[in-house]
Amino acid sequence: MMAQALPALGGIGLFLLGMKIMTDALREAAGPGLRRLLSRFTTTPLTGAASGALTTAVIQSSSATTVMTVGFVGAGLLSFSHALGVIYGANIGTTVTGWMVSLVGFKLKLGTLSMGLLFVAGLALLLSEGRIARIGRIVAGFCLLFIGLDMMQDGMGGAAEWLQPDRLPDGLTGAVVMAGLGLAITVAMQSSSAAVAVVLVLLGNDTLTLMQAAAAVIGMNVGTTFTALLAALGGSRAMQQTAVANLLFNLGTTVLAFPLLWGMSGGLHSIALRMGADTALVLFHTAFNLLGAAVFLPLTTAFSHAVERLLPEPAAHRPPALDPRLLSDEGSAMQAAHSVMSWAAKQLFAAYADALGPQRDLRALSALAPQLAPVLEDLKSYLARITVPRGKPTEAKAYAALMHQVDHLDRLLGQSAKRRFIPALHRHHVTARPAVWFATCLSSHKGLTLTQTGQRMARMAPIVDKRVHRHRRGLLLGEHVGLYSVQDTFDITDAMRWLLRIIHNVQRIGDYDAAVNQALGQAKPPAPDR
Template sequence: MTGGLLGFLGGIGLFLFGMETLTSALRSLAGEGLRRWLLRMTSTPFRGVLTGAGITAVVQSSTAVTVMTIGFVGAGLIGFSQSLGVIYGANIGTTMTGWIIMLVGVKLKLGVLALPVLFAASLMGVLGEGQVARVGWMLAGLSLLFIGLDLMQAAAAGVNAHITPDWLPQDTWTGRLMMAAIGLVLVAIMQSSSAGIALTLILLGADTLSFGQAAAMVAGMNVGTTLTGFLASLGGGSEMQRAALANLLFNLVSAMLALPLIAVLVPLLHTLNTGPDDQTALVLFHTGLNLFGAAVFLPLTKPFAALVIRLVPDRPVTLAMALDPQLLADSGTALDAAARTATAITEAIGQALQAALAPQHARDLRPLAALPGQVVPARKALETWLSRLHVPPDRPELLSRMAALMHLTDHITRLAARSQEHTRIAHLADNPRLARPARTIAAALAKPRKAGQAARLFAHIRGLALRHRRGALLREHAGMISPVEVFRETDALRWLDRVAEHAERIEHYGAQAAGPQINAKRPV
């Protein structure tokens, strides 16, 4: 009994490690193309279901798909109701793992064949670089998964003599709820619904569980896989909290609706050309459970989204609110959040300058005075975020965005410092000839334009500032203005020139930092 239990635990450990290695390698292999596809294919909740199911089946990680989706919601590229479609689909996509485990791992027992594959894959992962290394780690993860399944199956052969279905809660209302609770706790401990499904399939094949008990456990596992994410989201942003709550409610309601139907589904699932095979019927039940939940929730997506938003209201707006720590799990999404934060800081500076440069009757200096208290913490949070962000060295598109964000942060820092030169700003606001170009820069910062338009605009303003500086020096030479006045005017014009330069660089690097999928959605 002890040997069987130890073998079972070792098999679960190998399976979990293999699943994590496989998922990480698949996500890395997919790259930025997967994110662009996800963004393009989520225009409606129904398309989001299809896209979420397909991408989750590819990368074998509903969490990764959810993180990418919430990053798009935070950037304003898709609405929350659209993201719910992806969440429904991600739950359907996770059932593909169960089919792979049942058809390839449990039925064929490839553990012995996986051993030489593991050796070759490990060499590829350790000695290879780039895509070769990623393929190696993917094959290594897959091999460990099958070896772990074989260990669990071998251990289960010794366990079934000591544990039988009679030892566990029976197939009654109370018994189903208790089995669902056992499944929930198991997945919450293992942190993997795939490992939970594999464990249930092996126990079912060893006659340790009846089909009704296994089905109730699977329903509970569907809820358990969301519980950890929900608890982890409590310290995150409102978008992440809403997604985690929606995922939890979706799986909880689906499970509660499915539990009473188990007795009806048992004969039905065993007559759909599957014969008396309980394991195949269980995987069918798992897939059907999530399809049933999606069918129930999809027509109710808008009211469901409104309910979740009401339960998780918006927090007080801060410039760095997009920097949710959980988004660091995906490099592309983390870069999106950084770009969004840089844009928010730039717009706040532009709006404060607009208010300070307005005509006398509408001028308001309070936003400019309050700006350091908003910008300084946000800028420091952005710098800390970028220092924590890891970008793979062989991803040139992500490295380019990261470099652009570094330049962008530098120019934002210098622009923020310029915004506190109140004397020069006041001189520009009171000068009829210079107020208009200064207000134009502030308006462009407050509402980003297309990069080409912005470059031409700022180049024109810089040329204008240079001509005005020469004119001021000539007027002083002719005795038309005093030396004190010429110093004030040239200082103000130098401010105008430098701010125009920073604004042009911010637009330039902002377009690079945003990435192709953001620029494709940016309104003209």
Template sequence: MLNDIVTGLGGVGLFLLGMEIMTDALRQVAGRGLRQALGRLTASPLRGAAAGAVATAVIQSSTAVSLITIGAVGAGILGFGASLGVLYGANIGTTMTGWIVMVLGLKLKLGTLALPLLFLAAMLILLGRDRVARAGRGLAGFCLLFIGLDMMQAATGGLGAWLSPEVLPGDGWGGRLLLVLIGAAIVALIQSSSTALALVLVLLGAGALGFAQAAALVIGFNMGTTATGLLASLGGGRAMRMTALANLLFNIGTAAMAFPLLDLVTPLLHGAWPGGDDQTALVLFHTGFNLVGAAVFLPLTEHFAALVARLVPERPVPLAKGLDRRLLADEGAALDAAQAVADRLRHKLFAALAQALGPEGDLRALSSVTVQGREAVAALGTFLSQVRIAPDRSHEAARHAALLHQIDHFQRLLERCEQRDRLAALRQETRLAREVAAVAAALRQDRVRPRLAGLIERRSRRYRRGVLLQEHAGLVAVTEVFERTDALRWLVRVTDHAARLSQHAREGR
């Protein structure tokens, strides 16, 4: 008995490890293209659902797709309404894992073939680099899936003596509801609905579970997958929290539709496939109720989005919100979140500077954003130091470098913002009114370009020569010359840092 328990636990562990390794390798291959595709293919909820289903089938993790989607919403790449279709599709795409496990693992029994393939995968990892090593990790994860599945099947032979449908909560509605909650708790704990589904398929084949009990657990698995997204959204803005809540409500709604239909669909599922066994019927049930859920919610997406918006009220978001360590598992999502924070800080800082340079000379916003800005820049630097990018990911490396450049210019610009005497001197110099007004307008519209910085630089040289000539003629005191030229140099530097910030932000996106 103890040997069977140890073997079963080892099989579950190998399956979990295999899913993690394979998903990570596939995510690294598809990560950048996936985010770009989500941005392009979500013009309508239906197209978003198709994109979400394909993406989840490719990287074999609805949790990963949900996290990428939540991160993309927080970064402004996806709108909230567009993200809903992706979440619907992710639930459909994740059912592909059940088919892979059932057909390749339980029917064709590829566990034995996986052993020599695991040796090949190890050689690719040890001897290859970059893409070859990544392919080896993906193959290793795939092999571990089926080796773990074989171990789980071997363990169920001995476990059948004490684990049976009678041991679990009864087949009544109360028992089934309890099993739904147990299923949700299991997946929230192990963070893999695919592993939980594989174990249920094995137990179902061994007769340790009844079909209705297994189906109730699978309904709970769907709900448990939302736990990671909810946790990831806690540190984010309103759009991220809305997306995570919508994912939870969608899964609860789908479960509420599937749960009452268990007795009705059981004979239909067993008769829909030649040989109608319980395992095939369970995978059909998993795919079917997710398809029905998406079909019901798709026409109601606009109303559903409005409901979620009412449930998640707006609240002030600190500048560094969204830099969640859980996003570090996906370098693209982490860079999206970092760029979103940088954009938010740039907008606030530019607006505050525009107010200070404007006719009213209001410094209150500038004082506030200077303090918040230093905290946000420090948090941004710490977060980016933890982002790990593979050597062959040149696009992500370039984005990372652009964000580091932004941090540098933020620090320099924040130092300038503390030099209030330069601001006062600028506003008193009427001959610079046009230049000051032009910079303020560009800052207000977030359209500071290198051309404007060059124009301010050229005009500053002419102005400096004029002030020096005035000093030679005795029209201006030496101290006043320094005050004016320092103030002018301040304007040139501020314009230059602002222009470079905008340029590096475009590169970072």
């Protein structure tokens, strides 16, 4: 028995390793495009489901899709209800692995051919880099997957001698037991794809009946949510909401799957006789996930509100969380960092708007440093932990732009301590007018994005600079003839320089924001310029 168990366990290990290598390589290769797909086309829960299914089918990992989705929710690129659609679609997309195992692994027996391909893939990894090496990793993972599948089949060939279908309970009790076993196997393996492959092998060896295997697959749908639940512990509220919604959705799908199983039992056995039991099982796996998505899609708004009531968002004055678990995907991590940067910029802009506007309310600007300094320090530490792989110039450009944005935010925060210049700016209409105009542009009531604010600064900065220089010459002449004291001249001149530096930093934040949005595929239709 041990001689059979060890090859079977080795086959499972090779399958898991192959899935890991292939998934990481596919995600690295397709990540930017898929992030753009999710951010641009997930405009409704239905399109979210389609995007989630396609993304998961491409990268062969529902967990990776969930991580990207959490990043978009945290960055404000996706509403929570639209993200739920992606979760529905991820469950559908993850069934592609079962179809691949059934149609390619069992029917074509690629294990032997994969040995030769693995040699070629190994050479590609050792002798090249960049795109060729990435393709080599994808092929290597693909080969290990099917070699492991062959080992599983050989190792579990004698399993029917000690595990027979009639030894397992029948009826509803048996289905619940098998669902529990499927859940436990998935939690232990941390991969529903590998767990489905094991069940397919046991089904092919006549160790399980079709109904028992179908019940186990139902349990696996719930088991796969535990990875997200563990990842959400201590994570951001968006991640916790997503993980809980994923669990509740899969529990609801399980409730729907059991009646569907009994209703389809006759049809499944007919399909098994004509096309094979493995095909019938994978078809059922796809069918109940499609049913779950079809039932939940019309209820998405109510479902999202229920989850949000269960796990309410923190107060609006708190910054978005920088979840360390998003660091596994540099694009999602930069999305999270960008959301915190945007939050901090809006706090700064609003405080400057209050202080430089007609009301001259300095309270928010005075309280800014203790509030934002720790946030910016955490943001810098988080950015330092993001690793952008070589050969990704677009992500590297976004990363550099984020670093520049944080640097200019730091400068703005430091300049907020020089509030003594504000009364000097309002002493004369020549300097008061650009200060009020600047405050109006930064006001939240204006509704400008960071990019649009930067564009406004770029257009108006030369005009303000020209007026300031003209007024500075007038001050010097006035001081010369005794109209202004030397101290007044210095105070107003320093205040005007301070305003120009602030305008410059705001402009650069907006310029780099446009670069981040373009590089990460976050571009949205701009709001009307007011």
